[in-house]
Amino acid sequence: MIIASKKPIEEIIQEVKDYKRLLILGCNECVTVCEAGGKKEVEVLASALRMHFIKEGEEKKIDERTLERQCDHEYLEEIRDVVDQYDAILSLACGVGVQFTAEKYHSTPLLPGVNTCFLGANEQRGMWTERCQACGSCVLARTGGICPISRCAKRVMNGPCGGSGRGKCEINKELDCAWQLIIDRLRDLGRLDDYEIVAPIKDWSTERSGGPRKVVREDVQV
Amino acid sequence: MRLKCPANFRIIRLPCTGKIDVIHILRAFEKGADGVYVVGCMEGDCHFKSGNFRARKRVEQASKILDKIGVGGERVKMYNLSSGEGPLFAQYSIEMDKKIRELGPNPVKTALQAKKKAA
Ligand code: SF4
Ligand code: SF4
Numbered sequence: 001m002i003i004a005s006k007k008p009i010e011e012i013i014q015e016v017k018d019y020k021r022l023l024i025l026g027c028n029e030c031v032t033v034c035e036a037g038g039k040k041e042v043e044v045l046a047s048a049l050r051m052h053f054i055k056e057g058e059e060k061k062i063d064e065r066t067l068e069r070q071c072d073h074e075y076l077e078e079i080r081d082v083v084d085q086y087d088a089i090l091s092l093a094c095g096v097g098v099q100f101t102a103e104k105y106h107s108t109p110l111l112p113g114v115n116t117c118f119l120g121a122n123e124q125r126g127m128w129t130e131r132c133q134a135c136g137s138c139v140l141a142r143t144g145g146i147c148p149i150s151r152c153a154k155r156v157m158n159g160p161c162g163g164s165g166r167g168k169c170e171i172n173k174e175l176d177c178a179w180q181l182i183i184d185r186l187r188d189l190g191r192l193d194d195y196e197i198v199a200p201i202k203d204w205s206t207e208r209s210g211g212p213r214k215v216v217r218e219d220v221q222v
Numbered sequence: 223m224r225l226k227c228p229a230n231f232r233i234i235r236l237p238c239t240g241k242i243d244v245i246h247i248l249r250a251f252e253k254g255a256d257g258v259y260v261v262g263c264m265e266g267d268c269h270f271k272s273g274n275f276r277a278r279k280r281v282e283q284a285s286k287i288l289d290k291i292g293v294g295g296e297r298v299k300m301y302n303l304s305s306g307e308g309p310l311f312a313q314y315s316i317e318m319d320k321k322i323r324e325l326g327p328n329p330v331k332t333a334l335q336a337k338k339k340a341a
Contacts, residue, residue, distance in 0.1 A: 008290075009287065009290045009291065010290060013291075040243070040244075040245065043245045044245050044248060044287070047245060047248040047249060047252050048248060048287050048290075048291050049291075051248070051251060051252055051291055051293055051330045052291035052292065054330050054333050054334060054337075055291070055292055055293065055329045055330050055333050056333075057333060057337075
């Protein structure tokens, strides 16, 4: 899923201070699971902001709403009839959600309430780690199911590099060397022969370096 | 056992302190409470294993938020005691009452009251 982290409340206060009527808009998917922008976080942030501005003697209307998703037209349409009641929307969805909401409601300022971090997994309670960089042409079949692009600091395709030591990466002693993990797993799977195959030069045009990307599926279009 | 406690706090019962969430604490302040304290079982004695640890974390989170918005993080506190410790319960309430009196009223409540008066 998409992992996000909460923006500091001081930063949010600065961003919203000039708007009198504010809608805090949560998202029920990724950001709910990573506890950054779901209904609960919307409630807590709204309550904190209300208290802050009351205390400052400022008159503000701060409302809460959480949509099923903010990256889909149909759910975003649910706020069409109330959007005029607000001077700004503070979206707690990922950057995709914030932008899609902004595109749909062109005349309403949209502010991000979270920092969108990466595509990752919920490794343990309260800890999320990166697993994929959406390169657009997955090589996991050859690398023992471990991604050298997101988990190797240098994105080495035929690793490890010379900085791998005792299973750790040279950039950080706590960080596993992705290529050590790959070799260990290939060995456990009895597939070390895969390691001997030199990876061809990767086509990075499917990655961000090829510019903004698009997936078109005519087979499902109606 | 008849114990003297301050009469100005309201007890809200929970099945386990693990049920408490940050929003419950914040709402109490939004509604004008001057302080909130959570009393859980002794650490290690939770019937649901980690309820009181969760509560402690949430009290800490609420405290941080209250600090950042200028209401004051010291207005919330977590205590632990076992069910047989009535006198300690009374003592904690006296302690909390004293601390909140020192801190003065919740500024959110004061601002709301001032606004009402002006209207
Ligand atoms: S808006 Fe972002 S957080 Fe919400 S469902 Fe879509 S991708 Fe996930
Ligand atoms: S190889 Fe590409 S698509 Fe596959 S996990 Fe790594 S970044 Fe993601």
